[in-house]
Amino acid sequence: MHTAPLPSLARLLTTCTATLIVVALGAASPAAAADAVSYDFESPSQKLPFMAINGFGRVLVGPAPGGRSGQAARVNLPNDGRSFKSELVIKGLDAGSHRFGFGNYLPGDWQERDLDTIVAQWFSTQGDGEGIKPVVALSVHGGNWQLKVHWMSGGEIQESVIPLGAARPGHWNRWTFDITWSSAGTPGSITVTRDGVTVGSHQGANNYHRGEPPHFRIGAYRPNWRPEKGPEKRVGAAEAVLYIDDISITSTAPGSRANPSPTAPTAPGTAAPSGAPTPSSSPTPTGSASPSASTQAGAAPTGSTSTSTDGAAAGATGQNANADGIPLPSTGVTGVIATSVVSVAALAAGAYLLRRRHTARSSRRRSRP
Template sequence: MPLAIPLSPTGRPVRLVAACTGALLVAGLAAASPAAAANSVSYDFESPSQKLPFMAINGFGRVLVGPAPGGRSGQAARVNIPNDGRSFKSELVIKGLDAGSHRFDFANYLPSDWQERDLDTIVAQWFSTQDDGEGIKPVVALSVHGANWQLKVHWMTNGEIQEALIPLGAARPGRWNRWTFDITWSSAGRPGSIRVTRDGVTVGSHQGANNYHRGEPPHFRIGAYRPNWRPEKGSSKRVGASEAVLFIDDIAITSTTADSRPDAPATTPGGASSPSQSPTAPTGPTPTGSPSTSSSASAGEVPAGGDTVPGEAVHEARTDATAHGSAGRIGVVGGAVAALAGAAFVLMRRRTAKGSPRSAHRRART
């Protein structure tokens, strides 16, 4: 419908009022339909109509929904990476999260014939897309290495990537694991925290810096990823290895408030990532974890990052998760709308007053 432009008493359009009205219309539409960050999402794989998130697949791996194994009822997602010399990643990718505090819940299952290998199979990772592109390690990664679970946390000090390796206990193939990660992301002036719970028992934690403090906020990837199977690493790590097959189920991400969550690890200002920490404060992040026979990172691990490798096929399906808009923006737009409305009203009153009979009579008397 065309926008009605008010006329002055002389019949001329009031252009400024029309401009203000147009600005009000645009601002009102922006305020009425803000895009919100998808900080609480869940996937249980039970409904055929449920839209799944991104599928990041390098090579010929797959993520397929089917009957859950191990005596579990219902459906689950089966993830596999074939040992074909090219494939190395099959993951679901959930983006649109902010850089605050979140609880990540999910279940995974390693088949009873899972092959123990002296390499990392990353089953969940939190990855921060960087301004300079690929070639960066995930900020947090849960992996099975040999016969054990482990967590790697990365952060940056003076331009160099630092790593903490936290053992999380035996892998125990042939049974489902229920994981909960309570994560508060650190910032340049505030320490973060990670608490890891497995089957209701806390198995590891980390205090201090836990990301690179640049680029986009970390997003969540779950599935299977073998860094040492990347084609540029050669074929030595593939010799004698079977394909990687595992199952995932009941993914739930909830936005939380670190200060109000009763079971969140305590954090204090001036932590590892803060330049103003006191001399008696720890000089680096503090990891704790379960006893494990695996105590060091695998040698020659290629940094994780990016979905594209020369000559490799990448297949991604879109997700509904977006991260635009906030209540703060709505408040700013609302203030602008009120200011424009006031200006338009005052201008109309002034124009009307000048053209009224009372104004003409007053001018004739003077």
């Protein structure tokens, strides 16, 4: 009878230990949150969001302009008499609180016109299919950025226009929108930062309170280029070309990935927590001019990412923290692996001794006359 070669104890220990380490690491790693979405356009295998294109517009990934390294999405909207929209569409968000971040770039030869070019919008699809204005829209109008917020009052659409400063073609902008959607009985809030500086805000109603929750669209949309508006709006207009990069969407509702600790209720007569919407009888927009040179000097560099401090408190107590800033058990991943290795070593040694005993018995049987 042929007996398989006896594996060495070292090989058996190595194999078992490596397998259990992989399992332990997999169990210790936090799962990807369903309330977080990001697109950096760097990986050819990353599936892009749905594209909403009317006419012959395009959204293509290629080298980023303006001295930026890596890839970016190039949005093209030709003036061909029928094209008016080239956008990426991200749906599936709830009507809660989210942080939307993205970078965009207008080329140096961007043409200024007294018509809106919407570069990001939050759109609420209505149950009756009625095509109405986006609830929130970031656009270039002339040589400036502006934000338009819409809501319903008395059956009529209301609008607030918030100036956000000069557009500055040839410059990468890093935008952050912290949005809490209003409900029929609760005001919402919007805070806008550009290159790390707060440039505008809005308190109060910020959607229509009917139909689907607002979803996110980013790219280029010229409402006045819709064919039904007539050709006169296109006369003398160049095609719209711009770039977008580093899209990120994260829920900021209590208990979510970006805000893991629920906010304690505010006692009567005390101030509301920072960032909470302040109830008001009507929406209150605020805006500011383009950031001054001295203000921008202290802002984060364009395209850079800030370092999270969520784990600072955990670090002060000697505990490790995961990517969400939630303290890990005192044993941590290292303790799990160490305990597992000791257990595997004992099991492997036992298996090795049993295998040797079995081999010795087989040899004695073969040696008998």
